[in-house]
Amino acid sequence: MTDSASNSGLTTWQKSMLLAAALVLAVGLFLVRNGGSIESPLDQLARRSLPPEVALSNGRPTILEFYADWCEVCREMAPAMLEVEQRHSADLDVVLVNIDNPRWLDLTDRYDVTGIPQLNLFSADGTMRGRSLGGRSETELDSIATALMDGSPLPALAGFGSTSPLPETATKDSTGPRSHA
Known part of the structure; x- marks a missing residue:
């Protein structure tokens, strides 16, 4: 595996982790804002x-x-x-x-x-x-x-x-x- 291939895989992995973290934060903020309930x-x-x-x-x-x-x-x-x-x-x-x-x-x-x-x-x-x-x-x-x-x-x-x-x-x-x- 070349350095550019491993850097490319790491970048994709980092992007995936950032996306997952952003989704978790968005859901968490939504639940906190609505008192832990999805219903208004x-x-x-x-x-x-x-x-x-x-x-x-x-x-x-x-x-x-x-x-x-x-x-x-x-x-x-x-x-x-x-x-x-x-x-x-x-x-x-x-x-x-x-x-x-x-x-x-x-x-x-x-x-x-x-x-x-x-x-x-x-x-x-x-x-x-x-x-x-x-x-x-x-x-x-x-x-x-x-x-x-x-x-x-x-x-x-x-x-x-x-x-x-x-x-x-x-x-x-x-x-x-x-x-x-």
């Missing part, structure tokens, strides 16, 4: 959600969040909501309702969802105590959760926060902004 916080919350009718009748206070996958504010708020849900999971239900799923059209109509994220806040007996429209910080979400669990007055939150408006229907014959028809 919004997907984790949606997957863990009880059906609304179960949450509203199981004797625990409930935060019912209307959201959409395309909603930037919903995605930005999701890590904070996930933290609150995990911290209070024994005493509080956090339920996500995707407005783009036709299954939930009756709920979006019943609760007059006009923008997202919209949080409907319920006491342990299923009585609606309030509504919050727009993004909320983890501190605000935690104070809402605490008030619901304690049965104390809901915090007075300034403003409504950022929202993502629902798309308007294209025509009168359209089935609505939540439809993919």
Whole structure:
């Protein structure tokens, strides 16, 4: 084997090792950024959600969040909501309702969802105590959760926060902004 052949093999080997190291680092950074989970916080919350009718009748206070996958504010708020849900999971239900799923059209109509994220806040007996429209910080979400669990007055939150408006229907014959028809 000549020197040029062994140098060429070493260079290919080095390139392969650098590529492997870069891939390992990229996967590691992705997992660290997402809390060790490949699922986004919004997907984790949606997957863990009880059906609304179960949450509203199981004797625990409930935060019912209307959201959409395309909603930037919903995605930005999701890590904070996930933290609150995990911290209070024994005493509080956090339920996500995707407005783009036709299954939930009756709920979006019943609760007059006009923008997202919209949080409907319920006491342990299923009585609606309030509504919050727009993004909320983890501190605000935690104070809402605490008030619901304690049965104390809901915090007075300034403003409504950022929202993502629902798309308007294209025509009168359209089935609505939540439809993919």
